[in-house]
Amino acid sequence: MELLGGIMMKRKLSNFNDGVLHYGTIKTKRNALKEKVGLEFVESGFLFFDFKQIRQEDTEIYDIGKDQTSNLKVQTYYIDGIDKNIQKVVYKNDYYEVKNIDPSNDRKTMFWYLTKKGSLNEIQ
Template sequence: MVQHSALNDGFIHYGTKETKRSEKGKRIGDAFLPQGILAYQEMSAREEDYQLAQVMSKSLDLKIKTPYPPSLQNIKKSKLTIILNSTEYEVIKCDPDRARNYLYFYLQEVGVFEQG
């Protein structure tokens, strides 16, 4: 019998960031390019998760579980930006479960999301 997980904590928006430049080529900011929305469940982080983040000179602020959509299978997840409740997160690490039904995102908070 297949066990289904309730991903009912809300929804995340995921996408990439693109550098915006002036007409003269000077960097003037970043633009969020949305790629999709996923339901999520907040997970408890283990001590090993915090140690991994520390080794990478990052801080683990949130660990979430989402479905693993086919659209994300050939994308480098560490390049994604996650928006959750108007807060922007950087992906520290992303692991699939053994059956490749779910993704576990390890996130570091960047700050308040401002669409620019």
């Protein structure tokens, strides 16, 4: 609790209890003849998250499209070193491309803008 102008204020902490996202890369599987036989998800880590509403300005800034059914915006705790250009996200057997990661100003949380690409079963 903080004292603000003589009034006790509670800090709002999030438990990030809407789900768990797994992030990592997608590697090509090859047989003994070096022929492509499929793809597999290689997990780098996981984070608990909360769903957030995609605002109109988010669609304009991050070019995530108008199809809200296949796009997600989630908030997680901040971690350093995630490269949105190579990372993919898996949630409930669907995999998503990371369109953008927007850290908060205080670097405590970050917003992930995700676009659904398909089912994980399709790439294993």
